[in-house]
Amino acid sequence: MTRERLPASISLDLDNLWSYLKTHGNEEWRTRPTYLPEFAPVILNLLDDLGLKITFFVVGLDADRDENLDAIRSLATAGHEIGNHSYEHEPWLHRYSPPAIEDELERTELAIERVAGRRPRAFRGPGYSWSPALLSALARRDYVLDASTLPTWIGPLARSYYFASAKLTPAQREERAALFGAWGNARWPNTPYHWTLDGGRRLLEIPVTVFPGLRTPFHFSYLLWLSRYSERVMWTYLHSALAWCRRTGTEPSILLHPLDALGPDVSPALRFFPGMDLRTDRKVALLRRVLQTIAEGFTPLTMEAHAASLALRPRLGARAATSTDAPRLSPTAA
Ligand SMILES: [Zn+2]
Structure with a gap:
């Protein structure tokens, strides 16, 4: 007898070349260089081969620039969902x-x-x-879901690595002081819940899923980094994470990035980024196997389809949105 397969939402944050350069403190970002025309056909071919529909979180500024229009339109035309990833892609949006x-x-x-x-x-x-x-603004504007939380403790480690490798002024460091989150983020829920907001509004939160219990990320950027040390360790880690999702009834929401499928042959300016020693074809081959593994064990969905399936669930938890540092669990949480 086979067990019922859990849903797994898949999304890709369409971070562009300029936003990586900007975060890294490289002044070339000001001309807004783009790799979207090269990236769109690579990811569309892969998703089409696998029969997957996913959600692309698109940066508004990119959708306003002529050189990206065909690429972004091609994602929507292929039947993928387009989500909002802010206009300027500044990681200090919370300020x-x-x-x-x-x-x-x-x-x-x-x-x-x-x-x-x-x-x-x-x-x-x-x-x-x-x-x-x-x-609150998302709820007022009739968004179906937010997907901005990553309930892990490794944020400060990622930030230390980033500060050590980026060229930043003291003012830029101050802006980025809370980048990637705090140790305490590991106490946030790893499964979907409702934010309760001012005026009695609610908003569904679908966190980026981390390894249940361990609370370490297992989205592809981390798998890729692990694979550079040992592909066997990477596969063991992924299979364990997915097994623990099944065992704990955690419906995974899987996050992808363009650099998961782009190598230095397409984007030489980003050689400083982890995993950027691997060519595009090798990344795509590994990503294909990882997505196949997920699709074999779970039912892949877009973010909105995941939200629609959660709406049928009567008892999702609730959480008061008070501060980004100390979100409190509601005593009336179901
Ligand atoms: Zn992003």
Whole structure:
């Protein structure tokens, strides 16, 4: 007898070349260099081969620039979902004032609707940034879900690595002080729940899933990094993470990035990034096997389809959106 397969949502944050250069402190970002025209056919071919539909979280500014329009439109035309990944992709979005947040959301919605023909209904903050004001704005604007939380303790380690490798001024370091989160983020839920917001509104949160119990990320960027030491260790780690998801009833939400499928042959400027010693064809081959493994054990869905399936579930937890540092579990959580 086979057990019922859990759903697994798959999404890709369409971070562009310029946003990596900007985060890294490289001034070349100001000309907004793009790799989206090269990346779109690579990922579309792979997803088409595997028969997968996923959610692409698109940056508004990219959807406003002529050189990216064909690439972004091709994702929507192929039947993939387009979500909002902010307009400027600044990982300190959680520091924005409420009017600045509204502006970020609206400009991105308009840009995406122009290129993809539909307003986005799913949101993910750049660098996993979110704030109570942001969640309230999403609920007011009728978003179906937020997907900005990563409930892991490794954020400070990732930040240390980043500070050591990036060229940043003291002011830039201050802006990025909370980048990738705090140790305490590991106490956040690893399964979907509702944020309870001002005025009695609610918003569904679908966290980026981490290894249940261990609370370490297992999305492809980390797998790729592990595979550079040992592919066998990488596969053991992935199979264990997925087995623990099944055992604990955790419906995984899997996160991808363009650099999971782009190598230095397409983007030589990003050689500083972990895993960028591996060519595009080798990355695509590994990503294909990982996505096949996920699709064999779970039912792959877009983010909105995952939200729709969760809406049928009567007892999701609830959590008050108070501060990004100390979200509190509601005593009335179901
Ligand atoms: Zn991003």
